[in-house]
Amino acid sequence: METAGKLDRAVGARAMKPQQIREAAARLFLAQGYGAVSMDAVAREAGVSKATIYAHFADKAELFADLVKEECARQWPDTAMLESEPGDLREALMAVGMVYAELLVSPKGVQTFRMVVAESPRFPELGRAFYDGGPRLIRDKLAAYLARAEAQGKLALGDPRLAAQQFLAMLRCEHHLRALTGLDPAPAPAEIARVVAGATDMFLRAYGR
Amino acid sequence: METAGKLDRAVGARAMKPQQIREAAARLFLAQGYGAVSMDAVAREAGVSKATIYAHFADKAELFADLVKEECARQWPDTAMLESEPGDLREALMAVGMVYAELLVSPKGVQTFRMVVAESPRFPELGRAFYDGGPRLIRDKLAAYLARAEAQGKLALGDPRLAAQQFLAMLRCEHHLRALTGLDPAPAPAEIARVVAGATDMFLRAYGR
């Protein structure tokens, strides 16, 4: 197609088709899983031929692993608020709790979690990318934040890392479980807020001064 | 085979082959997932022909769903301790916490969780069977137990159900996450005990009297 060819050169979009492929494959794989998506389906969704896919990706496994790893790296929320000096603790816990809890039950969050858990036996790299880039990172940042708050006399923790784990675990609540099992794909934001407030209250009752 | 035929009749084992099929299929499906297991593989593992499988199960989907549902119903631990009158609270929380936390990271527990989460989009019944038979049941029993303890003046809860969720969520901890993602398939029992003790301590600090 002459027009498309000229457009490619006009915008310097050498990586246009590869990008189309990545986006189409990500949509399909995340929604349906590795085994249920055929390369024909990816080609159709991307509007290219199957041969074009194989010109850019070695095989189906590489395409899948590439995309899921990318999704693992990108989806995590901004936690800059945990790097500043501790101000109002309740406010900080509510804020970080809300963004994390909402991510957990969001469509993207649920799909990514599903793929990683389902395919990590065959793609061990996915488990590593997901855990290190997400839960582990957040836990470390929160643990450091809590330790600083304790140094300021605002908390009485035994083990900051354990305390961080406990708070985050309370966010991976039944709403998360119900979203993962398809029983409640989209919990109401008010419900999420209630759980986050509950976790914050309980955390401060146990560890606050 | 004459001998096997006589044996079948001798022990009245009309359902011998079906049982072999169930066990073989359960092993393979739980370990490798729906898409990765072929009916040929099930036949080989069970020591029967493919046609025999289809004489007992309508198709691959039914066989899979049957087995996973069965596993969902069977695996949950005994929670009779939550039905008696509340005695020592710390002891009860530690006991129920240990059996639940150990189940969560056990090979069977991890495999079942993986299958349910991975396949619930295509098999919604699995999500229902898992959630209602497991997490929901335990949560309801624990909530009722905590409410009775509160009536005895042993606790000061806002919402018993929320409190039960919080305690159980702390058991679905990072060990669970790491087991699901294949990063740490078998956490040390001492590590589990530490998490359960931590959850119990924190719970009693927040809600105890």
Add this chain to the structure above:
DNA sequence: GTCTATAGGCCGATAGAC
């Protein structure tokens, strides 16, 4: 780089003998 066409294999499910 991108296409059409196809190789080559495996899979789910069934037919028919016993």
Add this chain to the structure above:
DNA sequence: GTCTATCGGCCTATAGAC
């Protein structure tokens, strides 16, 4: 009920033209 043998289809991956 159980087997052997096989069908039709779909899937991954590639060859070869442009």
